[in-house]
Amino acid sequence: xxxxxxxxxxxxxxxHNGGSRILGAETDLKHIELxxxxxxTRIPMDKNIAGCPACGENILEARYELNKINVGxxxxxxxxxxQTLWRYREVLPxxxxxxxxxxxxGGTPLIKSHALAANLGLKNLYLKxxxxxxxxxxxxxxxxxxxxVLREMGVDSVVVASTGNVAISxxxxxxxxxxxxxxxxxxxxxxxxxxEAALYGAEVIKVTGTYDQxxxxxxxxxxxxxxxxxxxxxxxxxxxxxxxxxxxxAEELGYLFFDxxxxxxxxxxxxxxxxxxxxxxxxxxxxxxxxxxxxxxxPALGLVQSSGCAPMVxxxxxxxxxxxxIEDPTTVIATLATGNPGxxxxxxxxxxxEYGGHFVSASDEEAFxxxxxxxxxxxxxVEPAVGxxxxxxxxxxQQGIIKPDDVVVVNCSGHSLPVETHILDSxxxxxxxxxxxxxxxxxxxxxxxxxxDRMDTQLRRVAVIEDNVDSARLIQRLLQARGxxxxxxxxxxEDGLRLIRAMEPDIVITxxxxxxxxxxxxxxxxxxxxxxxxxxxxxxxxxxxxxxERAQLKDQVDLLLQKGSSIDEELVENLVHKFE
Ligand SMILES: *Cc1c(COP(=O)(O)O)cnc(C)c1O
Ligand SMILES: [Zn+2]
Numbered sequence: 001x002x003x004x005x006x007x008x009x010x011x012x013x014x015x016h017n018g019g020s021r022i023l024g025a026e027t028d029l030k031h032i033e034l035x036x037x038x039x040x041t042r043i044p045m046d047k048n049i050a051g052c053p054a055c056g057e058n059i060l061e062a063r064y065e066l067n068k069i070n071v072g073x074x075x076x077x078x079x080x081x082x083q084t085l086w087r088y089r090e091v092l093p094x095x096x097x098x099x100x101x102x103x104x105x106g107g108t109p110l111i112k113s114h115a116l117a118a119n120l121g122l123k124n125l126y127l128k129x130x131x132x133x134x135x136x137x138x139x140x141x142x143x144x145x146x147x148x149v150l151r152e153m154g155v156d157s158v159v160v161a162s163t164g165n166v167a168i169s170x171x172x173x174x175x176x177x178x179x180x181x182x183x184x185x186x187x188x189x190x191x192x193x194x195x196e197a198a199l200y201g202a203e204v205i206k207v208t209g210t211y212d213q214x215x216x217x218x219x220x221x222x223x224x225x226x227x228x229x230x231x232x233x234x235x236x237x238x239x240x241x242x243x244x245x246x247x248x249x250a251e252e253l254g255y256l257f258f259d260x261x262x263x264x265x266x267x268x269x270x271x272x273x274x275x276x277x278x279x280x281x282x283x284x285x286x287x288x289x290x291x292x293x294x295x296x297x298x299p300a301l302g303l304v305q306s307s308g309c310a311p312m313v314x315x316x317x318x319x320x321x322x323x324x325x326i327e328d329p330t331t332v333i334a335t336l337a338t339g340n341p342g343x344x345x346x347x348x349x350x351x352x353x354e355y356g357g358h359f360v361s362a363s364d365e366e367a368f369x370x371x372x373x374x375x376x377x378x379x380x381x382v383e384p385a386v387g388x389x390x391x392x393x394x395x396x397x398q399q400g401i402i403k404p405d406d407v408v409v410v411n412c413s414g415h416s417l418p419v420e421t422h423i424l425d426s427x428x429x430x431x432x433x434x435x436x437x438x439x440x441x442x443x444x445x446x447x448x449x450x451x452x453d454r455m456d457t458q459l460r461r462v463a464v465i466e467d468n469v470d471s472a473r474l475i476q477r478l479l480q481a482r483g484x485x486x487x488x489x490x491x492x493x494e495d496g497l498r499l500i501r502a503m504e505p506d507i508v509i510t511x512x513x514x515x516x517x518x519x520x521x522x523x524x525x526x527x528x529x530x531x532x533x534x535x536x537x538x539x540x541x542x543x544x545x546x547x548x549e550r551a552q553l554k555d556q557v558d559l560l561l562q563k564g565s566s567i568d569e570e571l572v573e574n575l576v577h578k579f580e
Pocket of ligand 2: 036037038039040041052053054055056057
């Protein structure tokens with residue numbers, strides 16, 4: 001298959017079900033053009049689709065003859081159509097509805113948040129639940145549109161580079177369309193995701209390198225093999241597909257708030273961002289609806305990146321319209337590991353400038369914490385990329401950027417797969433595995449993550465003996481936020497010894513000053529018991545120690561940490577560090 005597959009649109013467009021007609025228009029033939037977002041050159045969709053012929057830009061936007069759509073008639077039709085994204089087919093880049101490849105994507109619920117919203121002080125927080133997509137991420141929208149278009153073009157094999165979800169979706173839809181998929185993954189991709197793509201019959205190629213390097217390699221491969229590389233069409237399909245999110249949100253909010261024909265744009269659309277096609281598409285969707293007169297304002301965009309790979313946020317904070325690529329992303333969240341956003345950032349920057357919004361980053365730890373908070377509050381379990389989204393939401397609310405009365409829609413873009421449901425157990429172990437592969441690109445190597453990497457992986461079960469309940473809980477929370485720690489608490493020396501005997505911890509963290517059986521007594525008892533004598537002990541104390549006490553402890557404990565008036569994050573970091 002040639003790279004620039006010659007493509008002629010069907011002469012007679014199927015209109016057996018009215019789907020390909022432009023409603024209320026004179027002509028039956030839908031006319032689609034592609035516009036370069038850089039130089040604005042327009043090409044018909046029946047020509048070269050690999051990129052802009054004038055400047056080579058990869059991001060192209062579909063343009064329709066929107067003025068030929070009779071909006072009233074269209075709304076009438078919409079009511080009778082099934083809840084997939086193809087109900088908006090008049091504004092999707094396909095000529096013949098016979099070519100639609102569908103698994104029922106789109107039409108996902110807009111769930112109102114109660115508990116989390118209340119905790120955040122938000123009155124109108126909605127979760128756009130894209131987890132309920134056929135392969136559990138919003139990439140199914142993109143795959144359905146892309147594979148349908150490729151089928152219409154007669155393409156029979158495709159190369160994609162993916163951090164997981166795109167390849168899984170393309171593989172599933174490709175299987176239905178009989179289109180062979182060659183999927184290139186960076187090594188950071190969880191292997192379960194690669195395996196799922198393989199299950200659908202994709203050929204899986206794992207690349208030792210970053211996502212950006214993987215994209216480059218996939219491009220070279222496609223060129224050499226003459227296999228169609230989904231690049232130009234990828235951006236067209238992605239933007240057009242993702243904009244259906246906007247249509248669904250506005251339509252549903254309209255029903256919820258007005259109970260009438262009117263549609264409603266939220267004040268905020270929030271998403272975890274990697275390549276940026278989601279929010280770019282959503283922005284285009286709202287723009288089209290605005291032009292149709294269906295909504296009367298454009299939403300602000302809340303764009304959240306993982307702080308280990310946040311080129312957009314960094315550029316935004318420097319008030320720059322061009323992002324500096326991140327060469328070595330240091331996030332374990334592969335889904336958000338686009339180091340070089342290219343022109344996508346400029347589009348989003350311009351959008352935020354014109355209609356409002358904000359860029360913010362969140363760390364992997366904050367993301368995992370947010371996943372637990374969301375799950376416990378609202379019963380919604382999301383993948384790490386969405387944890388980043390919510391961690392960013394929390395920050396924007398705390399900073400007063402998002403107001404209590406704002407109507408906020410968060411894209412819950414993907415479900416946690418089985419491998420990732422063990423947010424506490426497997427994610428950190430997975431990063432250890434990867435870092436041991438000698439030729440793998442550098443993973444996080446600084447601070448706490450590095451310390452955890454180097455730490456004895458057996459050090460997992462922790463007994464904390466601390467009479468101050470808040471301090472004990474804080475240690476527990478801080479440790480658990482850092483990975484696979486099983487942390488059990490006791491609030492006096494006697495319970496502490498019972499706990500140690502029962503759980504046989506890998507390490508004991510104890511206070512000294514406790515009523516009745518104090519820390520000194522606990523340590524003495526442990527040292528006197530051969531079964532417990534070798535367990536490492538960390539003492540965390542606010543007590544001013546005498547010289548004698550100090551000397552005694554020196555022989556018995558592995559680490560002595562002096563706390564101030566309270567235990568804080570720094571202290572725990574210190575603690576973890578000491579076990580390198
Ligand atoms: C791809 C993906 C993102 C990032 O989407 P972009 O709009 O391309 O930046 C976020 N979440 C999930 C689950 C994804 O699969
Ligand atoms: Zn161009």
